[in-house]
Amino acid sequence: MTLSTEAVLALAPDDASAKAAKGLLAPAKWPTLGYSDEAVWGECQGSGSKPYQTQVDLSGPVFRCSCPSRKFPCKHGLALMLLRAQSGASFTAAAPPPWVAEWIASRRDKAEKKEARAAEPAAAPDPAAAAKRDAQRWKRIEAGVQELARWLDDQTQRGLAALGSEQQQAWGAMAARMVDAQAPGLGQRITQAAELIGAGEAWPARLLDRLGRLQLIVDAVPRRESLSPATLADLRIALGWPQDREGLLADGERISDHWLVLGQCTDERDAKLVERHVWLQGRASGRRALLLDYSHGGRGFETGWVSGSERAAVLCFYPGHASQRALVAELLADAPASTAPATDTPDEWQRMAQQIAANPWQPLLPMVWAEAVPARHGDQWWLRLDAAPQALPMQLATQEAWQLLAHSGGAPLRVFGEWDGEQFAPLTAWASGAAAGSAPVWTLAGVRA
Structure with a gap:
């Protein structure tokens, strides 16, 4: 994989990292620079006596560095790829040194073991145990939804325009009770609705819209047995019901295509948790997909995506109507090296x-x-x-x-x-x-x- 300067900078976790990486482009700071078909590596001289060992698996790209930075990729990884993009002649084609070869081998072994586990026949599920767990969870959700219904009725009867910042704490308590009721999706929606109180013009109308969608979920829970499988799947996702990854990969809808990376973003959910959205569109299918990933403690993401690029892959979509969220079931090796914007939709x-x-x-x-x-x-x-x-x-x-x-x-x-x-x-x-x-x-x- 060869990335342009713009594509490398787009991988930076923030502007400060991109700026710091540009300051490390002097060849004197890199006593060792090498590459192979699988990886790029280099040693960057820092303030200590021992240089930082920086390496990039080109199949991702996936970065690794011996520096203590919690940002991912760090400035050294970004600088290494910037040097590769701008001064390819500075790199020596060679067999990877042990510290690179061991890492590449460990990643390859992990991928092979993952494929082997996926190929193994799944253990026979216990329908009775699964049904019992589902029934227990639905019972807790129903109790939480009943409390939420009463609370929503109280808010509308009091009048939304009278709400102020002092009510946000009470709304936070209700959100926490929904989490306790095993419906974290409802808790998140209440928290987001509370942020609208007093925010900008016509905020009561915007808040009413959010509460109306909450009421729709409240009404759907007791009627769940009459819902279609796809609608029930949408309801479970709205409630925050976790999806079994292995079950999804085994039974979910699969689409093989050349996927254009429309764009991506990362959001900090708290001091240690980062959420990443990667949006794709199939060249042949026209299907749009959302890859939703999380990184905890600055460990970074397993797969790197470059906005505007194209990759061949098999995606497995979550159940539901007009489902967008998907998992990567398999990355294919025959993706053309083009960077094309997605085709227009009629409307x-x-x-x-x-x-x-x-x-x-x-x-x-x-x-x-x-x-x-x-x-x-x-x-x-x-x-x-x-x-x-x-x-x-x-x-x-x-x-x-x-x-x-x-x-x-x-x-x-x-x-x-x-x-x-x-x-x-x-x-x-x-x-x-x-x-x-x-x-x-x-x-x-x-x-x-």
């Missing part, structure tokens, strides 16, 4: 309406706008859609918004991002009408604000 609004009609509990919807111009009015950033007399409010940090506007120069861009029902969060932008093979002109870098 993004129609596609969005169909997604919401199929599953009203989806928190995020991917959208691609072929002709869009970023603009600023007052304190609010907007994305003007030339194909329609509409503008979407943008959720984007000020610095990133100015950079997107600079790349636009007032001209239309092709923009991909996430729509949460109220705001559009751009993740990637291409020049309008960019031909296949062109790279994005802008990508969201680092942890999202």
